[in-house]
Amino acid sequence: MRFVLSFAVLATALATGCAVTSNSQAAPTAVEGAVPTDDLPLLRFAYSGPPANWPRPTLDPGVAFVEFGKVPRPATPKDPQHTARVALGQMLFFDARLSGPGQMACASCHDAELGWGDGRATSFGHGFQKLARNAPPILNAGLLAHLFWDGRAKSLEDQALAVFENPNEMHASASHVVATLRGSAGYRERFAQAFGEPEPTLANTLRAIADFERTIVSDGSSAFDRFLDGDPAALSDEALRGLHLFRTKARCANCHHGPLLTDGGFHDLGLSYYGRKLQDLGRYEVTKDPADVGRFKTPSLRNVARTGPYMHNGLFDLDGVINMYSAGMATLKPKPEQEGDPLFPRKSPLLQRLDLAENEKRDLRAFLESLSERRRRMVPPTLPELGAAGG
């Protein structure tokens, strides 16, 4: 009984972040709000309740932390038009005939079996040209405030239009896409079911694709989700220690938090290759604010172990990423001619040298792997024939 009581005192102390001052004999020594990672029973206990009662994360001043949790499932609308729009959007997503040369669909670079990315460092675009950036997964993209690594699209509709028109990607004009759809009796029927109006328009086309994408959300099948559901065995000891490290010593929760494990913000991790061949200025390309040079969107870490290679340039594997964080990321040094350059990128002060031990890196990795979801396949839908719409 006393054991249980003292643990309750400790739990309160952990949750409130203050030292245990109770003189209760069985209470472990003062914890100062910090749970040692190597005390497994204590760690198991500290993480046994809902996230709001977990040990507080280690955060720098100014970080607007949102607690971890399950990804909200979208309400399933009973509206038959919505069902028809999602089905239509799926067809459009898989329809390579909409791209300029008729060879590339959204699904070419966002493949369910590859965690909704394309498994490449950077994608091959139109005419097999190498694109500059890694294809992010579309999983949960409907829940993000900014799309693309630099956040230049604000909605899935804007995003889809940008891809169609990008000469290096789908290489199609909006009018080509709409004209192709208008010429298809099969698509006209689908548009009628989805919008009550058979004439495909650009807005409706983008809306259908976006409605389909909004159904691609985390399904709650990951070990981490089962742990959040109250199954303590869902997280191995390694993954549990990794969760704790992620929130405390390894400082990840400063930027990766909330149900999607992203703050929705932009940060410079020192990967802009400023002034070099691979240079990518990230958010600055959109805002032209010198403070944004080298900043990229914090990606969601949901299902992350299945979406490599990583970072906006796709140059790293998971161990590489963890090693770089452990070293505090590379700091770019200005060359003599770059001294005083107002655009010279400044790495986020939230990154610090962590000097993680090998077992700590393994634990972090195990936590990231606990975010993997059930593997998905999506059988390409049967596509309507083109043409035959009477001219």
Ligand code: HEC
């Ligand atoms: C040639 C490969 C390719 C094709 C085809 C492609 N994408 Fe992408 N997609 C990318 C790349 C690369 C990015 C990241 C580009 C950037 O950030 O500048 C991206 C980004 C996205 C994002 C943003 C995700 C995020 O987290 O910011 C969404 C959503 C998306 N694509 C959906 C689509 C849709 C819908 C289509 C079809 C209309 C499509 N993509 C076609 C490669 C592709």
Ligand code: HEC
């Ligand atoms: C300063 C904010 C910040 C901190 C702290 C941080 N991250 Fe990140 N993380 C980012 C940003 C921004 C990116 C994308 C950077 C880029 O592509 O240039 C990223 C990318 C990643 C990726 C690659 C995901 C992908 O889809 O490509 C992983 C994995 C990751 N972080 C894990 C971690 C871990 C583990 C920690 C703690 C050791 C951590 N992060 C700490 C902001 C942060």
